[in-house]
Amino acid sequence: MKEDREITIYDIARRLNVSAATVSRSLKDHHAISNATKKKVHAVAREMGYRSNSFARNLRRQQANTLGLIVPRLNSYVVSSIIAGMEKIANEFGYNIIISQSLGSAKKEISNIDMMFDSRVDGLLVSLAHDAKSMDHFNAFFNKHIPVVFFDRVCEDARSLNIVIDNYKSAYNITRHLIEQGCRRIMHIAGQSSTNIYAERCRGYKDALLHAGLYFDDNLLVVNDLTEKSGIEAGNQILQMTEKPDGVFVANDLCAIYCMQTLRAAGMKIPQEIAFAGFNNEPITKIVEPNLTTVNYPCYEMGEMAARCLIDHLSGARTVDNANTIILRSEIIVRQSSLKMKNETALLMVDGPESLS
Amino acid sequence: MKEDREITIYDIARRLNVSAATVSRSLKDHHAISNATKKKVHAVAREMGYRSNSFARNLRRQQANTLGLIVPRLNSYVVSSIIAGMEKIANEFGYNIIISQSLGSAKKEISNIDMMFDSRVDGLLVSLAHDAKSMDHFNAFFNKHIPVVFFDRVCEDARSLNIVIDNYKSAYNITRHLIEQGCRRIMHIAGQSSTNIYAERCRGYKDALLHAGLYFDDNLLVVNDLTEKSGIEAGNQILQMTEKPDGVFVANDLCAIYCMQTLRAAGMKIPQEIAFAGFNNEPITKIVEPNLTTVNYPCYEMGEMAARCLIDHLSGARTVDNANTIILRSEIIVRQSSLKMKNETALLMVDGPESLS
DNA sequence: GTGAAAGCGCTAACAA
DNA sequence: TTGTTAGCGCTTTCAC
Numbered sequence: 001m002k003e004d005r006e007i008t009i010y011d012i013a014r015r016l017n018v019s020a021a022t023v024s025r026s027l028k029d030h031h032a033i034s035n036a037t038k039k040k041v042h043a044v045a046r047e048m049g050y051r052s053n054s055f056a057r058n059l060r061r062q063q064a065n066t067l068g069l070i071v072p073r074l075n076s077y078v079v080s081s082i083i084a085g086m087e088k089i090a091n092e093f094g095y096n097i098i099i100s101q102s103l104g105s106a107k108k109e110i111s112n113i114d115m116m117f118d119s120r121v122d123g124l125l126v127s128l129a130h131d132a133k134s135m136d137h138f139n140a141f142f143n144k145h146i147p148v149v150f151f152d153r154v155c156e157d158a159r160s161l162n163i164v165i166d167n168y169k170s171a172y173n174i175t176r177h178l179i180e181q182g183c184r185r186i187m188h189i190a191g192q193s194s195t196n197i198y199a200e201r202c203r204g205y206k207d208a209l210l211h212a213g214l215y216f217d218d219n220l221l222v223v224n225d226l227t228e229k230s231g232i233e234a235g236n237q238i239l240q241m242t243e244k245p246d247g248v249f250v251a252n253d254l255c256a257i258y259c260m261q262t263l264r265a266a267g268m269k270i271p272q273e274i275a276f277a278g279f280n281n282e283p284i285t286k287i288v289e290p291n292l293t294t295v296n297y298p299c300y301e302m303g304e305m306a307a308r309c310l311i312d313h314l315s316g317a318r319t320v321d322n323a324n325t326i327i328l329r330s331e332i333i334v335r336q337s338s339l340k341m342k343n344e345t346a347l348l349m350v351d352g353p354e355s356l357s
Numbered sequence: 358m359k360e361d362r363e364i365t366i367y368d369i370a371r372r373l374n375v376s377a378a379t380v381s382r383s384l385k386d387h388h389a390i391s392n393a394t395k396k397k398v399h400a401v402a403r404e405m406g407y408r409s410n411s412f413a414r415n416l417r418r419q420q421a422n423t424l425g426l427i428v429p430r431l432n433s434y435v436v437s438s439i440i441a442g443m444e445k446i447a448n449e450f451g452y453n454i455i456i457s458q459s460l461g462s463a464k465k466e467i468s469n470i471d472m473m474f475d476s477r478v479d480g481l482l483v484s485l486a487h488d489a490k491s492m493d494h495f496n497a498f499f500n501k502h503i504p505v506v507f508f509d510r511v512c513e514d515a516r517s518l519n520i521v522i523d524n525y526k527s528a529y530n531i532t533r534h535l536i537e538q539g540c541r542r543i544m545h546i547a548g549q550s551s552t553n554i555y556a557e558r559c560r561g562y563k564d565a566l567l568h569a570g571l572y573f574d575d576n577l578l579v580v581n582d583l584t585e586k587s588g589i590e591a592g593n594q595i596l597q598m599t600e601k602p603d604g605v606f607v608a609n610d611l612c613a614i615y616c617m618q619t620l621r622a623a624g625m626k627i628p629q630e631i632a633f634a635g636f637n638n639e640p641i642t643k644i645v646e647p648n649l650t651t652v653n654y655p656c657y658e659m660g661e662m663a664a665r666c667l668i669d670h671l672s673g674a675r676t677v678d679n680a681n682t683i684i685l686r687s688e689i690i691v692r693q694s695s696l697k698m699k700n701e702t703a704l705l706m707v708d709g710p711e712s713l714s
Numbered sequence: 715g716t717g718a719a720a721g722c723g724c725t726a727a728c729a730a
Numbered sequence: 731t732t733g734t735t736a737g738c739g740c741t742t743t744c745a746c
Contacts, residue, residue, distance in 0.1 A: 008723055019733045024725060032731060051475055055421070056723035059412035059738050066455070074444060075657070080437035087431060087458055091469075096455045096476060098423075101444055112448075118408055119453060228640075257644055283585075284641045287614055300432070365739055376717045381741060389715060413739035416722050 007050040015044055027052065058120075067310060068116035068124045069099045070109060072153070077282045078299050079127070082152065085303025086125060093311050095122070102129040110137045117141065123310045127152040128195070147313045151306040153195055161313075161323060163306045165330040167197050170295040171204025174277045174332045175249055177293070179212045181340040183247030183275055187220040189234050189259065191251050201251045201279065220245055224255070231255035235262025238274075246274055247338070253278035257288050260337065276337040290336035298328050364407040372401055384409065415477075424667060425473035425481045426456045427466060429510065434639045435656050436484070439509065442660025443482060450668050452479070459486040467494045474498065480667045484509040485552070504670045508663040510552055518670075518680060520663045522687040524554045527652040528561025531634045531689045532606055534650070536569045538697040540604030540632055544577040546591050546616065547608050558608045558636065577602055581612070588612035592619025595631075603631055604695070610635035614645050617694065633694040647693030655685050 009023040016023070018037065025033045026041035044050075058064045067090055071079050083099070090097050098119060102109035109129040116124055117140045124141060126148060135157050141148050142159050151163040178186050188205045191198030206216050222237065224230035231254065238244055239262070250256035256278030260270055270276055270290055278285060278294040285292035305326060366380040373380070375394065382390045383398035401407075415421045424447055428436050440456070447454050455476060459466035466486040473481055474497045481498060483505060492514055498505050499516050508520040535543050545562045548555030563573050579594065581587035588611065595601055596619070607613035613635030617627055627633055627647055635642060635651040642649035662683060 006723085010723080020723090021725080021734080022732055024723095025732085028725095034731060037731080053416070053723050054476055055412055055416035055419075056738090057725080059410070059416050059740090060723080060725045062412075062738075064412070073441060075434070075438040075441040077432075077434075080432040083437075083456075084430060084432040084458065087456060091457060096457075096472075098453045098455050099440075099444060100448060100453075101441065115453075119411055254640075261644065283611075284644055287618065287641055287645050289646050363739085367739080377740080378718080378742080379716055381739095382716085385741095391715060394715080410739050413722090414741080416724090417739080417741045419722075 006053065007045075007048045008053070009050070011048060012041060012044050012050060015048070016040055062120075063122050064096075064120055065094060066096045066098060066119065066121050067307070068119065068121035069097050070112050070116065070124070070126045071099070071101055072104050072127060072129055073101050074099070078152070078280055078297060081299035082127075082303035082306075085300040085305075086307040087303075089304050089307035089311065093315075095307075095311060097125075104129050113137050113141075117146075122146070122314055124148045125306050125310060126150050128155055129153075147310055149306050149310045151302055153197055155196065158324060161309055162325045163302055163309065163328065164197075164325065165295075165297060165302075165328050167200035168204040168207075170279070170330050170332065171201040171249070171251075172208045173204075174279075174293070174295055175205045175208035176212065177332060177334060178247040178249060178275055178277060178338060179208065179214065181247070181271070181275055181338055183245075183340070184214060185217070185220060185243070185245045186214075186247040186249060187222065187238070187245035189222045189224065189226070189231075189248065189250040189255060191226045192223065198251050205249055226250070226252045226255040228254060228258045231258025231260075232262050235259040235266075238263060239266050239268075244274065247276070248274060249277045251279050253280045253282040253285050253292060253294055256292060256294075257284060260288070260292070271336065271338050271340050275340055277332075281333055285333075285335070288337075293333065293335045293338035295330055295332050297330060302328055363410065364405045365410070366407070368405060369398060369401050369407060372405070373397055419477070420479050421453075421477050422451060423453045423455055423476065423478050424664070425476065425478035426454050427469050427473065427481070427483045428456070428458055429461050429484060429486055430458050431456070435509070435637055435654060438656030439484075439660035439663075442657040442662075443664040444660075446661050446664035446668065450672075452664075452668060454482075461486050470494050470498075474503075479503070479671055481505040482663050482667060483507050485512055486510075504667055506663050506667045508659055510554055512553060515681060518666055519682045520659055520666065520685065521554075521682065522652075522654060522659075522685050524557035525561040525564075527636070527687050527689060528558040528606070528608075529565045530561075531636075531650070531652055532562045532565035533569065534689060534691060535604040535606060535632055535634060535695060536565065536571065538604070538628070538632055538695055540602075540697070541571060542574070542577060542600070542602045543571070543604040543606060544579065544595070544602035545606050545608070546579045546581065546583070546588075546612060548583045549580065555608050562606055583607070583609045583612040585611060585615045588615025588617075589619050592616040592623075595620060596623050596625075601631065604633070605631060606634045608636050610637045610639040610642050610649060610651055613649060613651075614641060617645070617649070628693065628695050628697050632697055634689075638690055642690075642692070645694075650690065650692045650695035652689050653687055655687060659685055 009020045012023045013020045023041050026038040074080060087097055100112040102112055106129050123146060135155060138148055148160040150160055154162040154164055188202060190202045193199040193202060209216050222234050250259060256276055260276045263274060264270055268274060276292060278292045281294045281296040285294050366377045369380045370377045379394060380398050383395040431437060444454055457469040459469055463486050480503060492512060495505055505517040507517055511519040511521055532543060545559060547559045550556045550559060566573050579591050607616060613633055617633045620631060621627055625631060633649060635649045638651045638653040642651050
């Protein structure tokens with residue numbers, strides 16, 4: 001068997017009495033090689049079980065056909081769907097993806113970025129850790145002009161492309177929807193405001209109140225980590241309140257659902273007593289009772305878009321080179337959890353405030 | 358700035374008037390280098406912003422510190438949790454992971470395997486595509502003694518390690534639980550039997566019936582792709598039946614839930630008229646009403662275990678070298694969806710049939 | 715404890 | 731259309 005030594009282009013060259021260069025060129029379908037030669041080379045390569053050595057190729061070319069991917073954590077619906085989309089595109093274009101999770105820690109994120117740099121990835125796809133403060137750790141990439149595309153949890157930075165949804169507008173619209181349903185004391189359960197998406201969602205919430213002539217009440221803003229546990233805690237907190245909210249907009253579905261379940265277990269009626277709205281449109285929102293009103297987050301599409309932009313850029317197709325931000329379409333999905341009015345026709349909101357203002 | 362040319366060990370060598378060999382050795386803490394030299398080299402390396410070039414290193418050493426990972430699809434709860442576990446371990450030991458999804462197609466799986474081989478991964482982690490028929494496409498790996506670890510969707514093969522749960526026993530136990538709750542006509546909604554996990558779950562179901570003196574009725578076995586859609590279809594199918602089942606065991610949670618919801622929407626009482634049980638213990642099982650009885654699948658642990666075994670093997674720590682199969686603990690979790698009896702004390706089954714028989 | 719030198723397999727500028 | 735040649739940056743054997 002060919003168990004031992006690897007077949008190289010030199011072996012093929014020797015066998016065909018041509019130079020290694022000719023073999024190399026044939027294998028990559030170089031234009032200046034005759035079809036006859038190409039055919040012979042390919043045949044012999046296959047016959048001998050030749051496999052191109054990517055290490056040598058990478059060393060020579062100084063690039064690896066690899067994209068680095070850094071996410072807060074892998075096992076969430078949003079993130080794993082985004083990755084699925086990226087992987088599909090990367091695969092189509094012959095890129096590998098190496099992944100790492102920052103687990104929400106800026107320290108780990110930095111070490112991952114360094115590792116990606118050492119691995120000499122051709123480009124980087126990043127969703128920032130919650131507590132990422134500065135962009136300094138990306139300097140190595142920026143200095144060497146290695147493209148970085150941020151998605152989901154981004155940071156305004158002129159040097160790189162951001163793929164996002166309009167969190168502000170979506171939050172604004174969903175809050176307005178709650179108002180239109182008759183809610184007047186709307187609570188917002190938010191994530192840490194150091195993460196752009198949560199800050200924006202919170203801002204959308206506040207502005208919607210403002211524009212509707214409702215006051216923003218500090219007691220109705222809860223900031224936590226949006227986990228199951230925090231959802232239950234928030235639910236208990238509401239149960240303690242003498243003056244309860246009549247609507248709750250939560251910055252993600254998971255937390256929304258656990259909060260809602262806690263209230264229901266205590267006998268509260270959703271949406272009659274308290275309307276609920278979440279964010280992301282996770283599959284679970286169609287299962288929970290009542291079904292959760294939420295914002296559709298185009299995860300898979302975001303993954304595709306981010307990977308496609310990065311690869312386009314690497315290929316020199318400068319289609320989106322002047323874009324600093326790409327905003328994907330996201331719309332609110334109205335379900336039972338927020339329908340206080342008996343209008344069964346779920347109205348989708350179409351217009352909103354100036355986006356990204 | 359050091360924007361342009363990369364710093365190499367030669368640059369460091371020149372600066373210190375030593376040889377490149379000495380620099381190389383210092384950097385890897387070689388024993389035959391004096392501490393003084395090492396210290397100097399490290400200092401200069403840091404000062405000059407030296408980054409080891411992994412391409413050159415890999416080319417020279419003929420290996421890459423990279424694990425290949427092939428999964429059917431990324432965006433499922435089970436898979437993304439498994440990956441999260443793997444990534445954590447890989448990261449701890451300085452390995453990168455490159456991932457690819459087979460999207461359930463054997464063809465894509467084969468091309469991914471080839472790609473991994475070309476990338477010269479040090480080892481492979483694989484959950485097989487549904488329709489993987491033979492193991493031939495792994496021959497390149499087996500011939501070169503590159504370790505392959507299968508997990509979740511495996512295939513008995515003496516040449517590699519399998520990390521699994523006891524699907525047979527879990528299915529057996531959960532079916533027996535339904536029987537103990539008084540079910541006599543238990544339907545099983547199964548995945549394609551070409552996938553080991555579904556074949557095993559089905560076998561466990563059948564044996565549990567048999568051992569309880571119940572007949573296996575072909576009309577009560579539905580095979581589909583276990584998606585949402587199939588769950589709804591299965592639900593409608595049940596609604597059409599004149600002699601309905603009084604219990605349903607579904608091979609995954611997602612399908613179970615959609616099936617159950619379909620029946621509930623039609624007015625059927627769960628679990629009184631029909632008891633339900635799923636498989637995986639996805640978060641959603643604790644949200645749906647009634648909460649779904651299921652089998653706990655240790656995803657994260659499975660990912661950790663698979664990665665750890667592979668890396669152990671690569672490091673020469675032959676702890677599990679003689680093992681062909683590692684079975685992780687999985688237990689059934691009894692919830693409302695299957696409790697026909699009013700025994701609120703949810704009894705966990707502890708014993709079962711001979712496992713993996 | 716350190717250095718010289720060879721070479722991993724490939725690509726690409728230049729030459730023919 | 732094809733060949734020659736010179737590395738890419740690192741590791742490692744052998745020599746001192």
